Amino acid sequence: MGIWARYNKLLEAQPLLTKACTSLIGFTAGDVLAQNFINDEGKEYDLMRTIRLGSFGFLVHGTTGHYFYGFLDSKLPGTKPVTVASKVAIDQFFWNPIFGLMFFGYLNFTEGKSLEEYKQKISADLKTAVMGSWAVWIPAHTVNFAFIPPSQRLLYINTIQIGYNVFLSFLGNKKVDGQEEEEKKTE
DSSP states (O other): OOHHHHHHHHHHHOHHHHHHHHHHHHHHHHHHHHHHHSOGGGOOOOHHHHHHHHHHIIIIIHHHHHHHHHHHHHHSOSOOHHHHHHHHHHIIIIIHHHHHHHHHHHHHHHTTOOHHHHHHHHHHHHHHHHHHHHHHHHHHHHHHHHHSOGGGHHHHHHHHHHHHHHHHHHHHTSOOTTHHHHHHHHO
16 A cells, blocks of 8 residues: 555544644644754754644644634535635635734743743734735635645645745744844843
């Protein structure tokens, strides 16, 4: 049995776990790429950062994606252009900002940062994350909702997500203005 057949068998037997593992791989790969190819100032590789992003993929992205896209497909079945456009709009204008809040919140929590730092991060970077998402995910989800079978949606998303995660990893780990000065004071 080939890898594709095995994946589909796992997807059928354990859809939530399979999608969570797929997201773990996608978020881990995205951060590894970000740190190795967009590593600013020659910083050393940060294994904990990769663990944080991979665990976000496993615990949050894979699970919420499974339920969100399942819900979306159950309420808006089919691939007619108006259905696809409606799904893309719901995904990008409602789910996307919620996803951004979860992403930055998870990183903030796992880094032991304060609620105030979370608010600063949201204020500084949520708009960039949402608008950056539009450039990638509006066309990607148009293809997704029009041509990808519902059971394969998260795999398709995670394939594209690897490249997008390079952007998310960079943005999620970017210091908020004023934060670097604060860190230097405490050292």
